[in-house]
Amino acid sequence: MAQKDAGKRNFYALLLEGTLFITGLAFLDADTVVSVFIHTFTGSLKLSGLASTLxxxxxxxxxLLLGPYIRRIKNMPAFMSTIMFLFRPLCLIMVPIxxxxxxxxxxxxIFLFIYTLLWASDGLVVVPWTDLxxxxxxxxxRGRLLGNQQVLGGIGSLIAGYIVKTTLDNARxxxxxxxxxxxSLAGIVLLFSSVAMLFVKDTNTNTSRPPANMLEYYRKLPGYLKINKDYSRMLAVQLIGSFSAAVIPFIVLFGKGTFGLSPAQVxxxxxxxxxxxLIGGFFWGSVSQHMGNRYVILVSxxxxxxxxxxxxxxxxIHRTVSPLVVxxxxxxxxxxxxxxxxxYTNYTIDVxxxxxxxxxxxxTSLITFPTTFLAYLVGVMADAFGFVPLFIIHLSTAIIATGLALTLKSPNDSDNTIQSSSLS
Structure with missing residues (x-):
């Protein structure tokens, strides 16, 4: 009974933490608010791309720095709460700046430095969070939890988005x-998300482990690709798909720069x-729960x-039809x-x-790391050549990734279907 109560508490605590985190990030969205903020102050597409890269x-x-030591953390919720409280309110510094x-x-x-620290702290949290x-x-x-996070976080983001729109439209x-x-609103909401993590309890705390050898740890990592083909296929889709996703932060700027959209339209x-x-939260949670995570990847x-x-x-068609139609x-x-x-997260957990x-x-982080520079390169290309080459590259890589996604298998939920994933 106590274990069941602990499971329910953990479910709702993780749900609340993720919901508030998603809501807070709506005020700092790299694809919308941050890119428009940087472009408004500097007029640079390259710096907008750099924000996504950073x-x-x-x-x-x-x-990558935390990876070798992850199993030595005795109390993951306490570790994560500490990191969250230290870094998530950092954007409040931008108010006096x-x-x-x-x-x-x-x-x-200065903002980019703070933004980098915020996301570095998220990197310290994301692997322990996923393990929990x-x-x-x-x-x-799991699919229901992540889906509900997206839905409730989407509702919070909708409220945040209304505040963003009203604020940016205010000529006074x-x-x-x-x-x-x-x-300031982002910092306050992100601080509350840190409070939610205090209620997560991990009964299976790690025992003391011998010091990790970082070089040995990373030397062994590539071997995991050979022993788990399901994971390797998924990673190939994720890697190629990241090329197609690099243009997403520039959609609003594409409309603003190409069609001369007004501030209200932006x-x-x-x-x-x-x-x-918000719609995606309902949609992906439903697809994950009823069809499986393979189909989440494929449909995306x-x-x-x-x-x-x-x-x-x-x-x-913009000369004859309003570009807003598209x-x-x-x-x-x-x-x-x-x-x-x-x-991708749930599929990895499954296999x-x-x-x-x-x-x-x-x-996954190690192999996909080079793709982090794509957003900056996209900004450079957009400044130099416009958006047509970017859309063509985006479409080409998305088609290839879709073909690879069709080869993914749908693992069963039972543990005995998990491939042997150990190097030992």
Whole structure:
């Protein structure tokens, strides 16, 4: 009975933490708010792309540094809570920075430093969090938990998005005042998400382990690719699919720069993308629970094919039809697809054993690390060549990834179907 109560408490604590985290990030969304903030202050697409690169790269580097020592953490919830309380409220620092009215480039670089620290802290948390998810939440409930996180976080993001839109549309506020409000709200909500983690209890605490040899740890990691073919196929899809996803942060800027959208139209597109995230929470949670995580990955790749196709269509019809006819579904689909990460996470949990699960997540981070620079390269290409080449590359890689996703197998929920994933 006590174990059942602990399981229920952990379910709702993780649900609340994730919901508040998603809501808080709606005020700091790299694909919308952050990219528009940077472009407003500097006019640079390259720096907008750099923000997305730093977000992913800092998280992955932190995961790689923590990886060899993950099994030596005796109390994962306590470790995670400490990291969250130290770093998640950092964006509150931007309030006095913006009040100082520094040079716009200086302001943006300070923000990028804070933004990097925020996502590096998330990298320190994400592998322990995923390990807890796999150990504390049964297979059938994992999809429901992540789906509910997306739904409730989507509702929170919808409220946050309305605040973002209202704030950005307010002509009586200066740009620093607008973003001071948004960054302060982000810091407060993210702080509350840290509080939720205090209620997670892990009864299966780790015993003391001998010191990890970092070089030996990373030397062994590539061997996991050979012994688990299901994981290897999924990783190939994720790797190639990341090429198609690199253009997503630029959809709003594409509409703003190519079609001369007004500030009100830009804020509306941001809001539509947030609505898409809410829809995605319902959608991906349902697909994961009823069809399996293979189909989450497959459908997300099909959506990745549709988005650049719409971008190319918009360039051909905008003289006769309002570009919003195409830009609105682009933003909606981009928002929906943002929640598809749960497919890769749950599929990995499904096909690898519990003991080596953290190693597989670290391996994923290691192999996908080079793709973190794609967003910056996309920004450079957009500045130099425009968006047509980007949409063509996006579409081509999405088609390849979709073909590979068709080869994925649907693992059963029973533990005896998990492939042997140990190197020993």
């Amino acid at each position: 977000r992913t790269a800092s998280s992955i580097i932190a995961q 913006l009040a100082l009215k520094l040079d716009p480039n200086t302001t943006v670089w 998810l796999g150990r504390l939440i049964p297979g059938k409930k 506020l200066s740009e620093p005042e607008k973003y001071s409000m948004l960054f 804020s509306t597109m941001i809001y539509i993308q947030i609505i898409g995230s 790749m099909i959506i990745s094919c549709i988005i650049p196709s719409l971008g190319l269509i918009s360039l051909g 830009l609105v579904p682009m933003c909606l689909l981009a928002g929906i697809n943002k929640g598809s990460w749960m497919g 690898v054993d519990e003991e080596n699960r953290p190693a597989y997540f670290v391996l």
